[in-house]
Amino acid sequence: MARALSRRTLLQAALLATAAPAITYAAGGRAAAATLPVPAAWALRPFELKDVGLGQGVFATKRQLMLDHGRGYDVNRLLQVFRANAGLSTGGAVAPGGWEGLDGEANGNLRGHYTGHFLTMLSQAYASTGDQAYADKIRTMVGALTEVRAALRTDPRMLAVTGKWGGAHENVRGSYQYIDLPAAVLGGAPAITLSVWVKPTHNANWQRIFDFGNNTSRYMYLASRNGSGIPRFAITTGGPGGEQALNGTTALPLNQWSHLAVTISGTTGTLYVNGTAVARNTSMTLNPAALGTLTNNWLGRSNFSDDPVFAGAFDEFNVWSRALTAAEITSLQTSEAKTSSVGLGNLASYYFSTTTGGTWGDASGRGLTATLRRTWGGPSHPGFLAAYPETQFIQLESMTSGDYTKVWAPYYTAHKILKGLLDAYLATDDARALDLASGMCDWMYSRLSRLPDSTLQRMWGIFSSGEFGGIVETIIDLYSITNKAGHLALAKLFDLNKLIDACAANTDTLDGLHANQHIPIMTGYVRLYDATGETRYLTAAKNFWNMVVPNRMYGIGGTSTGEFWRARGAIAGTISDTNAETCCAYNLLKLGRTLFLHDQDPKYMEYYERALYNQILGSKQDKADAEKPLVTYFIGLKPGHVRDYTPKQGTTCCEGTGMESATKYQDSVYFKKTDGSALYVNLYSPTTLTWAEKGVTVTQTTNYPREQGSTLTFSGSSAAFELKLRVPSWATSGFQVTVNGSAVSGTPTAGSYFTVSRTWRGGDTVRVTIPFRLRVEKALDDPSLQTLFYGPVNLVGRNTSTSYLQVGLYANAALTGDLLPSLTPVTGKPLHYTLNGTEFAPFYEGTEDPTHAYVRRSEPRVVFGKTDSGVANPAKSDGTTLLDEIWAGAPFSSKSALVTRVQSTVNSWVSGGRLTQADGQKVLTTAQNATYAT
Structure with a gap:
């Protein structure tokens, strides 16, 4: 076991590593093996996705829907927000919307997360199928993100587009770019004309075409849209209440060039739009001279920090120290200023087609060079990569409470991007992806290592701004490849000590916590145990598991109500339309899987079967869609609930994890002991395992769960090892195993593994018989509220009633205790039954029928064998x-x-x-x- 390392030791090692020359990775080459090293602490070893082929069945059918979605989706739509943030051309791509765009919830403050999920989904799809189309999409995305990081590393550069008179500069929406003009641009002139061609591309109000000022008290601006959506000019020395203004009459058209001009002479100000005077104020007492010398002279940016940056293109901005006549303004509609009778502005004149760099010369002769800048400056470290500015990360460091409209889980988003890049590297050997991932960790370490521990503890305890998802697990995985001390030190900077200490002491403090903020943390801490040997991490994770499963678990394997946990044991009291956030099941599966690799307690794989065959399968709609993955966010367990497969426009965290789940259904069917002495069969699923080290192929043929058993056929070389077959805890009688038709001696025990030891040879056949029976599981806080299971399958009633169905099941119960005889099978529909006029069907069927996952048990009279x-x-x-x-x-x-x-x-x-x-x-x-x- 590795020696436990203190934080001080790790930080010192990290500093030494930071001082060393950076590792470089040649394009197309590899710095490490394609597989992650197996930790010494693991007793078992998972197989790669490429080693386990998925056969026909319910999993393959669901997966194909997601494979088709991923294969056909234009990844440039996902890259749009990254390219915009870097000031690069988006090629006209439209972001997906919802959480993955600028206009979604909280102004898209989580954008970029979905792109990471999509990269992981593509990587898993490629690993599972070998289809080059997925690899091509991965390389497109990695290439684009490489260009994005390079652009963020440098000062912003002009984005040339077709202008009114030739070339023009575009501010892509989401780029946070503006043009900075020198302080002398207005020249203190008492009379003035400002003229500009613009092509707005977004209809947000209060976007500034220009704003010259010192603060929010003394300024002069022209907005493309005011609060009513029309152009507005204003000048003031006393803030908004003292504005002297000119308001247009109609909105500027989007994606079209418009000319705007403002003149001030004496007490008269005039606003022109496309050569027509649309507003005049003859009572003005202010002009540029009254403002004095101003420090913030901007095109595209407001002195009010909450106003949006102008989205659109600029062409030909001129400033004259006199008021042009109406005829002169009209002449500017048909020719450039330099060829018109007016001539160039004598105070400032910029042609935005004159450079592809980040500055523009002043054609007025005054030498007032304009500079393209970002509102947030630039990254603190060259490894920074995100779809929004670094400001969210900076603001989090001083926050004491959460506000997702300002800061929405930036490290959670960073995790998804990091994980997607690491998966892309492992799937395609594209070293650019590894370089991007390594750079992100270097950047995070440079930020977080400077912060005192008290700040980190405060940050990670904030909902939801401080949520960081499974970032620790991914950092440790990356560390196993890079072996950079800074990466291991970074992982420890995410310690949330109040959670670790409480769980390590087996003190349940989960009531009121955000479920999915904390589940993936624990998987990361198990991986930190693997890397450091600090047992408190593993102890905390194991105790945490028991606090959730089964104490806060619904029958389908899900947990949480409205994303939060309630008191231990509260099940019936929490039933609602917002139960079982799908991300929670995804992350509990990952945590249980990781714990099982350390400790072969069958309860972890019991949970895996439950959640996989019910919530995870049932969260994917049985329908094709090119635009959306069609995955649930919440799965309401309230009577008559109808599943929503496109929540919040379809780009939430749960759609992201749903895409991942649907492309890795086979990841835990088989495990092998690290010394190769045993093969664990955890799930009964139609699959083909290629165990390369043994030269053995195991083909599992089954229609499980529509079939009550499975057949495993061996081919290839002879090999001696134990075959460990999971005996489900619900398989209380009749579990049988035969090898080549002969029964295997021994007594299978429900909730354990049944071992068959022999030298396996090509042609050997193992038949596993697993009789199902209908049983109920009772809510911990109300035994009369029950959910039905047939073998591993949760059966839900399909009924429009919004009250709990009253269900009796003992009337024709079998001597085995099987309650199924009280139900009537539906002909031609496997696993479908009727009871009292209601059809009960597998939860995993992704329909939009109103369902009853829980029913009210009602046995008013004593009945045996249908005899009252x-x-x-x-x-x-x-x-x-x-x-x-x-x-x-x-x-x-x-x-x-x-x-x-x-x-x-x-x-x-x-x-x-x-x-x-x-x-x-x-x-x-x-x-x-x-x-x-x-």
Whole structure:
């Protein structure tokens, strides 16, 4: 086990590493193996996606929908926000919208996250299928992000577009760029004309075409749109309340060139739009001379920091120290100023076609060079890469409470981008992706390592601004490739000590916490244990798991209500339309998988089957769509809930993780012991495993869960190892294993692994029989609220009612305890049944039917084998009924065994005063005379 490293040691090592020459990666080459090194702490080793082929079945069908979506989607739409942030051409691409665009929730403050998810999805798709189309998309995205980082590393440069008179400069929306003019630009002139050609590309109000001022009190501006959407000129020395203004009459057209001019002479100011005077004020007392020398003289930027930067193009900006006549203004409509009778502006004159750099010479002869700048300056480190300015990261460092309209989880977004890049590198060997990922970590370390621990602890505890997702896990994965001490030190800077310490002490403090902010943290801490040997990380993660599963888990495997956790054990009391955020299930699967690699407790794979076969499969709609991945955000468990597969325009965190889930369904079907001595079969799924080290191929043929079992066929070389077959905890009877038709000795135990040891040879066939039975799981805080399971499959009622369905299941229960005989199979529809007129179907079917995941158990009378005893079913104070206590003894080996159980239970209830002697005899007689399903 590795020696535990202190933070001081890690930081010192990181500083030494930072001083060393940077590692470079040649394009197309590799700096490390394509697979991540296996930590010494892992007892098991997962197979790569390329080693496990997915056969036909429910998983393949769902995956194909996502593969088609990923194959056809134009990735330039995702890259739009990155290119805009760097001031690069977006090629006319339109961002997806929702959270992945400037106009989405909180002004798109999470943009860039979805691009990272998409890169991971493409990487998994390529690893699984080998389809070159996915690799081509990955390389396009990595190439573009490389160009983006290079552009961010340098001062902004002119983006040349076709102008009114030739070339022009465009401010791409989202670039945060503006043109800075020298202080002398207005020349203190008492009379003035300002003339400019603009082509607006966005309709946000209060975008400034120009703004000359010192602050928000003394300024002069021309806005392309005021609060009413029309052009406005204003000048003031007393702030907004003292503005002397000129307002236009109609909005400027988008994506068209318009000419605007403002003249001031004496007490008269005039606003012209396309040569026509649209506003005149004859009572003006202010002019540029009254403003004095101004420090902030900008084209495209406002002195009010909350105003948007102008989005659009500039062509020909001129300033004259006199008021042009109406005829002169008109002449500027048909020719450039330099060829018109007016001539160039004598105070300033700029032609934005004259350079491709970041400055423009002044044609007036005054030498007032204009400079293109970013409102936020530039990155603090050359490794910075994001789809928005670094300001979100900077602001977070001083925040004491969350405000996602200003700062929305920047390190969470950084994680998604980082993970996408690392996955892209592992899938395609594109060293540019590794270089980008490594640079991002270098940049994060340069920011965070300067902060005191108290600041870091405060930041990481803020909802949701401080959310950082699974970044620690990804940093550790990257560190295993780069071996840069700074990367390991960076991972430890995300320690949230109050969470780690509480969980390590097994103190449950989760009530009220944001679920998905904390689940992926724990996976990262397990990986930090792998890298440092600090046991508190692993202990905390294991205890955390038990706090969530099953104590805050719904039957489908999901957790959270409205994204947050409630008190331990609160299930029935939290049922709503906003249960089970899909990201939570995704991250619990990842955490359980990681813990199982350390500790082969079957409970982790029990959960994996539950969540994968129910919430994860059910979160993907069974429908093709070119625009959206069609994945749920929340899965409401309220009666009659209809799943929403396109929440918030379809680019949320859950659509992102949903894309990932649908392209890695096979990632945990098989694990191998690190020494190669055993093969774990965790899930029963149609797959083909290629175990290269053994020279063995294992083909699993099954229609599970529509089939109650699976067949594994071996081919290739002979090899000796243990085959460990998971026995689900719900498989309480009838689990059988045969090898080449002969039964294997031993007694399978539900909730464990059944081991078959032999030298495997080509042609060997293993048949696993796993009988299903219908059972219920009760809500921890209300035993009468129950959800139905048939084997691994959650069955949900399809009914428009918005009240809990009243369901009785003992009426025809089998001696085995199987409740299924009380339901009626639907012909031609596997795993579909009816009960009291309601159809029950697998949760995993991605339909838009109103569903009932939970039902209200109602057994008003004692019935055996469809025979009614005529006796009311009594109950104890905790809700346990007579029938509950009788059937708790199942399975029964025979009818007589059941009758014996009825006799003893009836005697106990009679003696306890809960049942009369006469009614007890009726119950016993009915049990003796009934015919039972087997």
